[in-house]
Amino acid sequence: MHKRFLILNKGYITLLHTIKVAEPLFAMYEGKKICIVDDGYMWLQQFPLEKKHSVTTMFDNNGNIVQWYIDICLRNGVEHDIPYLDDLYLDIILLPSGEVIQKDVDELEIALLNGIIDKYLYDLAWEEVKIITDLVNNNSFELLELSRYHKALLVNELK
Numbered sequence: 189m190h191k192r193f194l195i196l197n198k199g200y201i202t203l204l205h206t207i208k209v210a211e212p213l214f215a216m217y218e219g220k221k222i223c224i225v226d227d228g229y230m231w232l233q234q235f236p237l238e239k240k241h242s243v244t245t246m247f248d249n250n251g252n253i254v255q256w257y258i259d260i261c262l263r264n265g266v267e268h269d270i271p272y273l274d275d276l277y278l279d280i281i282l283l284p285s286g287e288v289i290q291k292d293v294d295e296l297e298i299a300l301l302n303g304i305i306d307k308y309l310y311d312l313a314w315e316e317v318k319i320i321t322d323l324v325n326n327n328s329f330e331l332l333e334l335s336r337y338h339k340a341l342l343v344n345e346l347k
Contacts, residue, residue, distance in 0.1 A: 199236035199264060200271035203342040206230070215255075217281060217289050224254055232339045234331050235264040235271040240316040242273045245335035256282040256332055260316045262309065276305070276313040280320055282332070288324060290317065 206229050213225035225231075228249030235242045242264055246254040258281070262274040277296040281289040296313055299305045305313075323329035 199234065199239070200266060201235070201338045201342065202233045202271060203339060204231040204233070217283070217287075222254060222283075223248070229254075230339060230343075232335055232342070233271070234335070234338060235266075235273060236331065237264060239264060240276075240312065241320055243331045243335070245332075245339070247339060251339075253284050253335070255284070256335070258282065258320055260313050260320075262312070276309060276316070278313045278317055280317065280324075282324060288321065 206225060206227065208227050209225055209229075212223050214221050215224050216222075223229075224246050226249065230247040232245045232247070233242060234245075240261055240263070242259045242261060244257040244259070246257065248254050258279060259273055260276045260278040260280070262276055264271065264273050266272065277292050277299055279291040281291055283289070296305075296310065300307070300310045320329065324332070
């Protein structure tokens with residue numbers, strides 16, 4: 189397994205390349221079984237600074253995009269040269285077919301009910317979901333378009 193990251197002027201990108209896995213990992217979305225980890229798969233993570241989201245693009249061993257996994261977060265940052273995000277529970281999954289799936293709504297609700305987050309953070313998470321959903325629906329979410337370029341940038345740097 190290789191893992192690299194690169195500092196950009198607007199954030200950080202990392203690339204995880206699985207060489208050999210013990211067994212594939214699958215995700216189930218509304219009755220669809222999708223392989224998200226297998227031999228040769230790559231996960232590109234984009235951590236834009238001053239944004240309330242990060243994006244993980246999962247590529248299969250042929251370089252095809254399997255899915256985009258968008259984490260809604262309070263902030264992205266870096267500590268000890270390692271990018272991170274402060275998660276706000278909600279996630280958006282975008283499949284290459286164009287299907288958009290909201291995930292972990294129940295986790296956000298439980299966090300609010302249990303006092304783990306306050307109403308401000310709850311509303312902030314939903315506002316970011318709305319912003320991202322609008323960008324996706326208008327084909328103007330820049331990180332989706334940049335995912336192949338960012339992967340190529342890091343793969344070429346590995347050589």
